[in-house]
Amino acid sequence: MRTPSAFRRSIAITPIALAFVWSTLTLAASDVPAATTDAATLSKARATGNKKRAERKFYEPQFDLSGLPEYKPQQIVSGTIRQWGNNYIKDSPLVEVWESGFRKYHPDVRFKDNLSSSAVAFPGLIAGVADLAPMGRQALWDELKGFEREGAEGGAEGSSNVDIVEIIMATGSFDVRGWTFALGVFVNKDNPIAKLTLEQLDGIFGAERDGGWNGLTWDTSLARGPEKNIRNWGQLGLIGEWADKPIHVYGYNFKYHFTDEIDKKVLKGSGKWNEKLRAYSNAAGQKADGSLTGAGELMMNDLGRDRYGIAYTGIPFLTPQTKPVALAAKEGGPYVELTLKNVQNRSFPLTRDVYYYLKHEKGKPIDLKVKEFLRYILSREGQDAVQHDGKYLPLTAEVAREQLQKLDRGAP
Numbered sequence: 001m002r003t004p005s006a007f008r009r010s011i012a013i014t015p016i017a018l019a020f021v022w023s024t025l026t027l028a029a030s031d032v033p034a035a036t037t038d039a040a041t042l043s044k045a046r047a048t049g050n051k052k053r054a055e056r057k058f059y060e061p062q063f064d065l066s067g068l069p070e071y072k073p074q075q076i077v078s079g080t081i082r083q084w085g086n087n088y089i090k091d092s093p094l095v096e097v098w099e100s101g102f103r104k105y106h107p108d109v110r111f112k113d114n115l116s117s118s119a120v121a122f123p124g125l126i127a128g129v130a131d132l133a134p135m136g137r138q139a140l141w142d143e144l145k146g147f148e149r150e151g152a153e154g155g156a157e158g159s160s161n162v163d164i165v166e167i168i169m170a171t172g173s174f175d176v177r178g179w180t181f182a183l184g185v186f187v188n189k190d191n192p193i194a195k196l197t198l199e200q201l202d203g204i205f206g207a208e209r210d211g212g213w214n215g216l217t218w219d220t221s222l223a224r225g226p227e228k229n230i231r232n233w234g235q236l237g238l239i240g241e242w243a244d245k246p247i248h249v250y251g252y253n254f255k256y257h258f259t260d261e262i263d264k265k266v267l268k269g270s271g272k273w274n275e276k277l278r279a280y281s282n283a284a285g286q287k288a289d290g291s292l293t294g295a296g297e298l299m300m301n302d303l304g305r306d307r308y309g310i311a312y313t314g315i316p317f318l319t320p321q322t323k324p325v326a327l328a329a330k331e332g333g334p335y336v337e338l339t340l341k342n343v344q345n346r347s348f349p350l351t352r353d354v355y356y357y358l359k360h361e362k363g364k365p366i367d368l369k370v371k372e373f374l375r376y377i378l379s380r381e382g383q384d385a386v387q388h389d390g391k392y393l394p395l396t397a398e399v400a401r402e403q404l405q406k407l408d409r410g411a412p
Contacts, residue, residue, distance in 0.1 A: 036284050048291045050178050054091040057390030058176050063344055065387065067397030069404070071105070071379035077369040078108035083115060084124025085134040086354065088179055090115040094392070095134075097385045102376045109369060125164075125359050126150045131370050133357040134169065136180045137257045138264070144216055147359075163360045167403045169377050170386045171393040172352035174315065174340040177294065179391040181314040183261060183350040184324045184338040186300065188307045193236060195326040195335040198349055201266045203230030204247055204310060205274050212268035222268040229274075233308065242308075250299040250311035253279040261352060262312055278302075312350075344393040354392060371407050378403050 089095040090113065099111050114120065115134070122143040124130030144164065151160030172180030185201060187193055196204075207229060212222035230236060234243035251273075252258040263271055280295035296313035303309045304321025315324065315338055326335035329349045342348040356374060360366055376382050383394035395403075 038284070048289065050088075050091055052291070053176060053178060053391070054088075054093075057388075058173070059340070059387075059390045059393070061384075061387045063387060063394055065380050065383055065394055065397075068380040068383055068395070068400050069378075071376050071381050073105050073372060074375070075368065075372075076108075077106050077372050079369050080110045080112055081132060081369055081373055082112045082124075082130050083132045083134060084113075084130035085115060085121030085132075086118050086136045087115050088136055088391075089134055089354075091178075092389050092391060094385060094389045097389070098373075098377055098382060101381055101385065102373055105376070106369075106372065109373075121357060122147060125357060131358065131367065132373070135355045135357060136172075136178075137260070138353070138355060139164070139166070139357060140257075140260060141213060141216070148216060151359075161362055163362060165358050165360045165366070165406060167356040167358070167374055167378075167406060168353045168395065168399060169356045169374075169403075170354050170383070171344060171346060171395060171399075172354055173391050173393060174343045176391045177314070177316050180352045180354050181316060182338060182343045182348060182352055183258060183312055184315055185327060185350075186303060186311045186313065186318070186322045186324050188303055188309055189321050189323050190307050191233075191323075192238060192242070193233070193325055195328065195333075196236070197328045197331055198266055199331065200230060200236065201312075201327075202268070203228050203235075205249060205251065205262065205277070205312070206267045206270065207272040207274055209268070209270035209272040212270040214269060219269075222270065231274075245308045248306055248309040249274045249277045250303055250309055251277050251279060252295055252313075253281045256281075256295065258312070261350070265350060340393075344396075346396060346399065366407060374407055375404065 083095070089098075095113065095115065103109055114124065114130070118135040118137055121130070121133035121135045122139065125133045126146055147162075147164050148160045151162035172182060175181055185196060202224075208224060208226040210223050211218050211220040213219070214222075231247055232243075233245050233247060238245075251262070254273075259273075263269060267273070278299075280299045282295050283293045283298065294317065296317035299311050299313060300317040300319050300322050303311045304319050311322075318324065324338045326337050327349045328335045334347075336342050336348045338348055343351050356377070358366065358370055358374075365371075378395070378400045383400065386392050386394045
């Protein structure tokens with residue numbers, strides 16, 4: 001049997017061994033990337049991830065496009081179409097396929113593209129250097145207001161002499177980061193809740209309000225009081241241990257455009273959020289490949305450790321410790337699961353869209369070459385290109401017809 005002194009000698013660490021252990025620990029620590037929210041670093045990390053996704057086809061063609069109209073030119077056009085906006089149609093490179101296909105019908109059309117970000121879309125329209133503004137999200141209040149003021153000569157004329165025409169060019173993706181993925185609502189896997197309405201989401205994520213924005217109009221009929229706030233799980237019908245437990249709310253910080261989507265579709269354009277919302281931002285420096293750690297990843301990791309939490313984000317960030325809930329646009333349903341099929345057919349309430357915006361002078365027709373190009377994108381050929389690109393999802397025939405009618409009316 002060993003004596004205590006013999007045992008101590010057996011575990012003694014020599015200076016050489018200690019140096020080895022220290023160097024090993026130091027090396028391991030240096031291999032762990034340090035998280036940062038530095039803007040330049042985030043931008044580089046975003047580009048790294050986007051490049052990999054742009055080269056990948058996420059979905060194989062599987063949707064029936066026979067109900068979409070075949071493209072037939074109403075007349076042959078020529079000239080240059082200037083596009084400012086969404087980089088993702090260039091990264092794919094979906095826009096190159098569209099332009100090449102369109103020029104088979106209209107060989108005298110040229111394109112001049114500045115597709116760096118949706119953030120440059122409205123500035124291009126307002127400054128008169130863009131004919132079309134593709135965007136990976138819906139226009140913000142500030143962008144619409146800037147357009148309105150430009151058309152009214154800074155407000156001096158009282159009202160604007162131009163309209164903005166909004167065309168849905170494709171449905172956002174189901175689960176592709178960057179490509180306008182659908183937003184879902186998620187809870188911890190232990191939570192028994194299985195379905196929610198948008199009104200209930202308003203109660204959970206929102207707060208009392210005096211009204212909400214409907215475009216550029218403040219609508220006081222959208223007001224609601226604090227009695228509709230939902231702050232514990234018992235208010236949603238959960239019983240037992242859940243009945244008195246507070247709801248911990250997770251979401252994106254208010255500079256991110258995901259918040260605008262939820263604000264418009266759930267909070268009635270009020271901008272009034274749950275006072276205890278925990279807001280997340282992207283981070284860089286945590287992944288060996290240099291790509292971005294999304295805010296959605298961070299919040300879902302925390303949600304997986306919080307039995308009483310709820311979050312809105314995308315299916316790309318789903319973890320084994322979290323689960324999505326079915327959503328209904330109104331009380332009584334139908335309640336729709338977050339699936340690829342339900343996003344493409346647009347039955348899922350928080351499906352998102354990608355857009356083209358254009359300026360339209362009141363009383364005049366839409367520029368013919370621009371109209372023809374958008375007619376091509378909304379055609380079976382144009383949406384087939386979306387499907388083969390494998391990131392955004394093709395429009396349904398019904399939505400495509402609605403967008404074509406906007407072009408024919410030449411109005412919003």
